[in-house]
Amino acid sequence: MRRIRLTTGPTAMFGAAFVIALIVFMPMRLVLGWFGLGETGLAARAVNGSVWWGSMSDTRFGDLELGDLRARLSPVQLFVGRARVTLDGRESSKPLHGAIGVSRHSFGLDDMTASLAAGTIFAPVPVSAIDLDDVSVRFQDGTCQHAEGRVRANLSGDLAGIALTQGLAGTARCDSGALLLPLASQSGTETAALRLWATGRFRAELSVQPTDPAAVPKLVLSGFQPGANGYTLAIEGKF
Incomplete structure (x- = not known):
């Protein structure tokens, strides 16, 4: 039986594992701040959870009330320098589902379906x-x-x-x-x-x-x- 030897040292493997864990458990509120989503008009009373499964309480877009939402960051979009946050409020009294995308030179809505007061x-x-x-x-x-x-x-x-x-x-x-x-x-x-x-x-x-x-x-x-x-x-x- 031929054995395959890993050329990656334990230090490099530990570093890679640390980076992956850091990304997986990164707080959603930090990512929203880094990509300047607040500058687009998006604001919330509280942001909790990780980038993969977070929540936003009393969310607003400017003067429009969005309510309580679940939020999730798309990892694929990060590789092209764009933060795409999927928002889901279908379980609340104000149904909403779609995404907000922000990059260095652009921002907008993706496939947004909602009823906004x-x-x-x-x-x-x-x-x-x-x-x-x-x-x-x-x-x-x-x-x-x-x-x-x-x-x-x-x-x-x-x-x-x-x-x-x-x-x-x-x-x-x-x-x-x-x-x-x-x-x-x-x-x-x-x-x-x-x-x-x-x-x-x-x-x-x-x-x-x-x-x-x-x-x-x-x-x-x-x-x-x-x-x-x-x-x-x-x-x-x-x-």
Whole structure:
């Protein structure tokens, strides 16, 4: 029987084992800090566990509440200099599943499906929640390079007497360096163009084509201005 001798010395083998153990049990919070995920707007009250099976409590992305999530780092992406953290909140009251990817020159979302409470971000427009359906977005050096997936804005109540409970929906895409969400109601009489930049700044333009002339004075009092697409209200802010 031919024996195979290992040429690697015990010191090198111990060092390799130590490095592997260090990576396996590395705290998730350290990795999130190293790759600057906090600079993208992602924050949590507490981060626990290792990079392979961690958890994030009271997670937020800017002003959007994500809730309690499980988090896991992709080892394959590390070899190409990119941190890809898979987030899973399907067991919580706010289902979410997808990933956030960050590298030296880019960041974005990968295959994100979620229902996010909007709070008062888009006030006075009564957007109650934003639903993402398999949405992927990639910003490269601050410029939107790729975007796809369906987005729906759920609205509660009415605006200037016009019921908007049917919501607005559309497909994400890039436009002039920004992420553009061109949304429309089923009737097409209400549309919204939501643009988001890498800095977290956004601009939303809601246009309404009232079928009832009595709604026009109410729209004007609410800040809508007449234009080519009916009456438009522009909102600017930051997540």
